[in-house]
Amino acid sequence: MMIDIRDLRVRFGQGADAVTAVDGVTLSVREGESFGLVGESGSGKSTVLRAVSGLNDEWTGRIAVAGTEQGPKRPKGFYKLCQMVFQDPYGSLHPRHTVDRILAEPIAIHGLGDADARIVRVLRDVGLGPAFRFRYPHQLSGGQRQRVAIARALVLEPRVLLLDEPTSALDVSVQAEILNLLRRLRAEHGLTLVLVTHNLAVVANLCDRLAVMNRGRLVEEMTVEELRQGAAREPYTLQLLRASRGYDRATAESFRDYA
Amino acid sequence: MTDDAPLLEVANLRVAFPTRTGMAEAVRGVSFTLGREKLGIVGESGSGKSMTGRSILRLVPPPGRVAADRLAFRGEDLLAASPRRMRDIRGRRIAMVMQDPKYSLNPVMTVGRQIAEAYRVHSHAGAAEAKRRALEMLAAVRIRDPERVYERYPHEVSGGMGQRIMIAMMLIPDPDLLIADEPTSALDVTVQMQVLAILDDLCSQRGMGMIFVSHDLNLVASFCDRILIMYAGRVVESCRASELHAATHPYTRGLLASLPRIDEPPGDLPVLSRDPAWLEG
Numbered sequence: 001m002m003i004d005i006r007d008l009r010v011r012f013g014q015g016a017d018a019v020t021a022v023d024g025v026t027l028s029v030r031e032g033e034s035f036g037l038v039g040e041s042g043s044g045k046s047t048v049l050r051a052v053s054g055l056n057d058e059w060t061g062r063i064a065v066a067g068t069e070q071g072p073k074r075p076k077g078f079y080k081l082c083q084m085v086f087q088d089p090y091g092s093l094h095p096r097h098t099v100d101r102i103l104a105e106p107i108a109i110h111g112l113g114d115a116d117a118r119i120v121r122v123l124r125d126v127g128l129g130p131a132f133r134f135r136y137p138h139q140l141s142g143g144q145r146q147r148v149a150i151a152r153a154l155v156l157e158p159r160v161l162l163l164d165e166p167t168s169a170l171d172v173s174v175q176a177e178i179l180n181l182l183r184r185l186r187a188e189h190g191l192t193l194v195l196v197t198h199n200l201a202v203v204a205n206l207c208d209r210l211a212v213m214n215r216g217r218l219v220e221e222m223t224v225e226e227l228r229q230g231a232a233r234e235p236y237t238l239q240l241l242r243a244s245r246g247y248d249r250a251t252a253e254s255f256r257d258y259a
Numbered sequence: 260m261t262d263d264a265p266l267l268e269v270a271n272l273r274v275a276f277p278t279r280t281g282m283a284e285a286v287r288g289v290s291f292t293l294g295r296e297k298l299g300i301v302g303e304s305g306s307g308k309s310m311t312g313r314s315i316l317r318l319v320p321p322p323g324r325v326a327a328d329r330l331a332f333r334g335e336d337l338l339a340a341s342p343r344r345m346r347d348i349r350g351r352r353i354a355m356v357m358q359d360p361k362y363s364l365n366p367v368m369t370v371g372r373q374i375a376e377a378y379r380v381h382s383h384a385g386a387a388e389a390k391r392r393a394l395e396m397l398a399a400v401r402i403r404d405p406e407r408v409y410e411r412y413p414h415e416v417s418g419g420m421g422q423r424i425m426i427a428m429m430l431i432p433d434p435d436l437l438i439a440d441e442p443t444s445a446l447d448v449t450v451q452m453q454v455l456a457i458l459d460d461l462c463s464q465r466g467m468g469m470i471f472v473s474h475d476l477n478l479v480a481s482f483c484d485r486i487l488i489m490y491a492g493r494v495v496e497s498c499r500a501s502e503l504h505a506a507t508h509p510y511t512r513g514l515l516a517s518l519p520r521i522d523e524p525p526g527d528l529p530v531l532s533r534d535p536a537w538l539e540g
Contacts, residue, residue, distance in 0.1 A: 040447035041418070142304075171303040171474065176517035176528035183527065198447065205519035205528065228522055243448035244521060246481030252456035255449045 001064070002160060002192040003029040003052060008061035010047050021047045022059070023216035031159075034186060034193040036203035036210035036224075038240070043213040045196045046164055052194070053084045053162050066159065080110055083153035087165035089145035093137040099123075099148050100133045103155050110156060118155055125188075126151045127181060143174035147181065154185065161185075163195045167202060179205055200244045204228060212237045214258055266436055266468040267293040267315065270329040274310045274492075277322050285310045285323075287492035293436070297462060297469045299479035299500060302489035303514075311489070312438045312472045316353055317345055333435070351381040354429035358441040360421030364413040371397075371409030374428045381432040396427040400457050419450035423457065430461055437462075440472040455482055476503065476514060488514075491538050510537050 010022040022044040029035040039045040050056040052063055057072035064070060065082055086092040093102060100119060107115045120130055126147040137145055146166065153161060166182070167175040183206060186193055195207060203210050204224055212219040212234070220234045232238050236258040242251050274286035286307040291298070302308040314325045317337065330337045332353060340348065349355075357363050365373055374396060375389035384392070390409075397405035400423040413421060422442060429437065439458065443451040459482070462469050473479050479486055480503040488496045488511045496508040506512055513531040 040449070172476070172514060173303060173517045173531040176519070177530050179519065180527045180530065183525075199519075201519040201521050204521045204523070205525050207525075224525065228524070239449060241521070243452050246477045247452060247455050247459075248481065249456055249459060252452040255453060 001028045002031040002033070002066055003035075003194065004062070004064040005048070005052070006062040008048060008051060008059060008063065010044070010051055010056065010059045012058075020216055022051070024061075025213070025216075025218050027211050027218060027221065029192060029194060031192055032190055033209065034195065034207045036207035037194060037196045037213065038198065038200060038203055038210055039213035040198060040240075042215070044216040045213050048213070049084070049162050049164055049194065049196045053082065054078060055084075076110065079106075079158075080156050081158055082160040082162065083156060083158040084162040084164065085146075085149050085153050085166050088169050089142055089149050090137075090169070092149050093145055093152075095137055098134050098136055099128075099140075099151075102137075102148060102152055106152060106156050112156070122151045122155045125154060125185065127177075141174075142170050143177055146170060146174075146178055150178075150181065150185070154189075157189070158191075160192045160194070163193060165197055166195070168197065168199070175202075182206060200227065200241065212240065219258075264334050265292040265294055266333060267470075268329050268331045269293075269311075269315070270327060272311065272314060272327040272330060273325070274307070274314050274319055275324050275326075277324075282324075284492055286314065289487075289489070289492075289494055291487060291494070291497070293468050293470065295466050295468045296485060297459075297471060297483040299471045299473060299483035299486040300489060301473060301476055301479050301486055303474060305491075306489040307492040308472045308474075308489050309440055312355070312440050312470055315438060315470075316349055316355055318355075350377065350429075350434070351432045352434055353436045353438065354432070354434040355438045355440065356422075356425050356429050356442045359445045360413070360418065360425045361445075363425055364421060366413050369410055369412055370416065370424045371411075374409075374424065374431055377428045378431045392431060393427070396431045397424070399430075399461070400424075400427045401453070402427075419446050419454065422446060422454055426454070426457060426461075430465075430467075433465065434467065436468045436470070438470045438472070441474070442471075443478075444473070444475070451478075476518065480504075493538075495537060508537075509534065 006026050008022055008025045012019050012021055025048055037045045037048060051059045054074035103119045103122060104115050107118055123130060123132060128147050167178050170178060185191060197203060204227055207224050209223050210227060211221045214236050219236050222232060230241055232241060239255060270290045272286055272289040273284060275282040275284045289311055300308045300311060310319060313319050319325050327338060371393055374393040378384060378389045378392050394405045394409060397408055402408050402423055443454050446454060471479060471483055480500050483500045486498055486500050486503060487494045490510050496506055496511050498506055516529040517531055519528060
C-alpha cells in the first residue's frame, strides 16, 4: 500500500463551534494506482488530502505513506516522496518569481544539486520548452501555469502526487491537455495519484478507483468501471451520478439531502 | 410596442478596450434576436460571452466602448437611452444574476431587507407591502422558512441559498428579460440543478426571456432552447440546444470532444488545435 488511512478524524474549532470535517475515514491506495476522492463542497475530501500531505496537523487516526507511519509534523524527506498540486494556478505560484526560481527552490531545499539539468528536464516533461524558463507567472496562460505547478511538484521526483481539483479553474480544452499530461506522467514515472474533485467525468477519465464522500464520511468505494456502468450502491452516489448528466426538470425535483 | 416584437435585437455588437497597442476588441460583431426563450451563450474564457451580456445593460466599465448597428429592447434603442432611462430599465425590465452571491449581496444588510429594497426602488410600494412581497418571493425560490431567512445576513446562508436569494431579488420587480452570467457555476451539482429548476419554472410561468451565459456545454445543451457558441469575440455557430451534438463548426466539435465523459473508457482526450481562420469565422 502506498497510502493507508485508518479512522481519520479532523475537527475544526473549539467547544460548541467545533465542526467535524472528516469523521472516521478509512481507505488505502495501492502503489501506482490513480485514486479519485469525490464529493460536494464541505464533504471533507480536500481535508483528507491536506491531512495526508501534512498541511493540516490537527487530526487523529493513522496515516501511513509508503509503509511509514506519519505524525502531525513531517520530516523533510516526506516531501521528496509526496508532492501536491493545487486548484488555482493563479494563486499557487509566486507572482514575483520566474519559472526558473519557482523550480529551483525545491531543488535547493532538498540539496539535490544539478539544478540546471533538472529544470530543463522537468520543463520538457510537462510540455513546456526551455523558452518558458525565465518567464513570470503573469506571462503564462492558466494551462501553462498549471503545467509549471505540476513541474514544481515533479522536480523532486516524488512517488506520490496529490492533486486538489487540478483542472477545475481551467477551460475544458485546457483541462483535456492537463488530464492527458497527468496520464502520461503517471505512466512514465510510475506515479501514484490521488485526485480530489467534484467532477465524476474527470475521475472516470484519469482514475482506476474512487471513493465518494459526503459530510465527512466515506459513502462508498468503487472501481471506475462500476462508475461507468452506473453500478453505484448508495443512493447518495446515484444522485450525484444523475446530477452529472445535465439538467432535467424531473430529476432536479427528486433530489434530497443525505445526512 | 407590440407583443410579437422580439424582446431583444442585437446587430453587429462590438465591445473594445483601449490598450497600449491600440484597441483590443472583446466582442467583434455579434448579432442575434431573442424571444421569450432561454438562449445559451457558451464559450471559453476570453470569448466575449460575459461582455455580450453586460453590454446589453450598458454595464461595460469605462474606458471600454460599446457600439452596435442595433441594440434594442422591445423596440427601444438601448444605446440611445439616457442614464436615467437605463436606471429604469435595469432591474425593472432587464435583470442580471452574476456568478457568486458572496460578492453580489450587501454583507451588512439582512437578505430580506435587500430583496424588499429591490422591490421598493421599482414599485414605490410601502414597507409592509415590500416585506410581504419579499417573503412571497423567497417562497417562490423554494426557501423553506422565508420568515427566518429574511432576517439572516448573507454570511449566514449557504452558497446555494445565497444564489436563490439573488434570484429572488432580481425577479421581484418582474423583469421581461433575465441575463444570468454563470449563475450556478459556484454551486454543487445537485444544488445547481435545483436552482436551474427554479429559473426554468419562473421563465415558463412569467413568460420571461433569458440569456444564460456559461462555459458548460452540457449544462447549456440540457437547459436552454437555443445556443450561441462564441470564440474570440464572435459567434461561430448557433443551433438548437437539442442539436448541439450535431454541431458542425470545428471549434464546437473540438470543445465537445475535449470533454471527459463518465461512460467513456479512460484514455487521451482529443486536444483542440486552434485554426487562425476561426478568428474570422
